[in-house]
Amino acid sequence: MPLFVLTCLDKPDALALRMATREAHLAYVRDHVGFIKVAGPVLDDAGDMAGSLFIIEAETAEAVEAFSVADPYRKAGLFGQVSVLAWKMTLGGFA
Numbered sequence: 120m121p122l123f124v125l126t127c128l129d130k131p132d133a134l135a136l137r138m139a140t141r142e143a144h145l146a147y148v149r150d151h152v153g154f155i156k157v158a159g160p161v162l163d164d165a166g167d168m169a170g171s172l173f174i175i176e177a178e179t180a181e182a183v184e185a186f187s188v189a190d191p192y193r194k195a196g197l198f199g200q201v202s203v204l205a206w207k208m209t210l211g212g213f214a
Contacts, residue, residue, distance in 0.1 A: 120177065121176070121179075121205060122175070122208060123175045123206055124172070124173070125171075125202075125203050127170055127171040127197075127200070128161065128170040128198060128199055129168075129169050129199060134167055137192065137197055139195075140192055140195045140197065144190060148190075154177055156176055157174040158172065158174070159172060180203045187201055
């Protein structure tokens with residue numbers, strides 16, 4: 120099955136919004152752990168969370184986009200930029 124990189128960068132000064140919706144986001148991600156290979160927050164220069172990065176195994180980029188659109192973070196308007204890119208792993212692996 121194809122792999123995709125989902126990158127979601129927060130709007131400026133949005134850490135409070137991220138923290139306010141974090142539990143709902145984490146619950147949503149736990150419900151979709153079957154196709155998420157790797158995920159975690161992107162950090163800014165101060166070490167604060169400033170975005171999200173996922174490696175997702177899915178049939179299509181549209182399936183990844185649908186996952187992203189339903190994420191509580193995205194529904195709350197947290198992200199200033201979202202991208203879905205096809206990806207091919209050439210080094211490393213997943214457990």
